Amino acid sequence: MSKILIVAEHAGGKLNPVIAKCVHCATGIAGAEIHLAVFAADAAAVAAQAAQIAGVTKVVTVTHAVHANPLAATVAPQLAELAQGYSHIFGPSTTFGKDLMPRVAALLDAPQASDIMAAESATRFKRPIYAGNAIITVEVEAGTRVVATVRTASFEAAGAAASPAPIEAVSLSAALPTHTRFVSVTSARSDRPDLQTAKKVVSGGRALASTDNFKILYSLADKMGAAVGASRAAVDAGYAANDMQVGQTGKIIAPDIYLACGISGAIQHLTGIKDARTIVAINKDPEAPIFEVADYGLVGDLFQVVPEFEKLISSDS
């Protein structure tokens, strides 16, 4: 029987909501036992949240001062030790998971399936390649231990458990290297919802033409309760912060509504939004490829359309 260990990413005492999506992915493997692992300086709060996810039968906590800022270099040896009792080791396809999981796979001498969209069985997985232009189905031999990162945009979150799963603290013997040291993290974080998990996202492209002009999107986003994203072109041009980038090499998201303003729709961008429920495109170029995938398209100047849109959704009519 499959035993799946999922790394429970967290920050600021909060479990990352994408972990419930990883759990949903793991339930694709029939009859699997699913455990979550929390690596933290103080694991109590995160473990309690992890225990509430339906389908999880145990939460394992590994407490160490060095995990105040969990790094691949220090989490990987412990996770590899913990993984000995498991057939599958999953993490989210966040920058944390992408950094950590291949290091664990190499320590375990296990293959990794990156960005899985489906676990069809214990040995068979689907994943996008070529920026999502092709979907490959891969298979490992039965009995092979597999590491995977989960493309969380492909899954709904697992629900809440009727009763919380048991929490077990473990102590591990793996030596922790000191060659990699956390210095700082700077974040442009605001009060807006987190881009990765937001239900609504307003996003801007190169057509915004300046950092200052992005303010019209922030204003609209605040009115809608939306997160703000950006195309690679807008980030490269310095109009938006790097953590706002949506696409093949940025964030892959699946909001209920994605409002693309002045984004032409390069394939690398579209791969980041193809699981959005509703895509709305505003662009002055009627030939922009974004219109090929948009549920609603409006040809127009975003500098007129966006303020008018904000005004209309603010009125009661």
Place this chain on the structure above:
Amino acid sequence: MKRILVSIKRVVDYNVRIRVKPDGTGVITDGVKMSVNPFDEIALEEALRIKEKGLAEEVVAVSIGPADCQQQLRTALAMGADRAVHVQTDAIIEPGTAARLMHKLAEREQVMLAIVGKQAIDDDCNQTGQMLAALWGRPQATFASKVEINGDQALVTREVDAGLETLEIDLPAVITADLRLNEPRYVKLPDIMKAKKKPLETIDPAALGVTPVERLKAVKFDPPAQRSKGVMVKDVQELVTALRGKGLV
């Protein structure tokens, strides 16, 4: 000698529109333009800049794959790499195998740094650098947007979901290059001529003690589900009405 190892993967060019073969056995790569993986180009550029600052003495470019990979290695040499190593094989190379080969070369060449692209734009795996660091037992600083070498340490800024994270790492180490680390230089014609005279060593994986293994076997390839084209609305009012009808605004 202070040496930097850089990966150069041969991939279908960024601008080629990828199509899945009708029989689902792969993607169409016959006759399409091939290039250096863009993230590897950024990795190489960073290595060259470190060398140009006098912080390294030699940049070695490595490619793993069939004979045609030498085209991409010549491009790397034209950009400024000092020499190239071609690990020649027609086998399918998974990231695990690439990492084992890079590890052997990192040890053989006694490098201070291995810089690789954060992912290849064909298989989008994003694994090789991290796996190399694990096998080598050395630090990894992935998704780098800024690298500062200070003696036997480096300060690396990383693009993470939360913003920008800075790590201090001991050398030797592995760095994986993200998009905004630098803008790779253009190759000039005289450099292409010069590159033809630079050393390019060809070796077999077996000579490095590595046998390529394929553990994730491709079963089939499918085209992605297409989103159907929606409706064009004539003005903002119509858009707002439609979105209100769906409870989205």
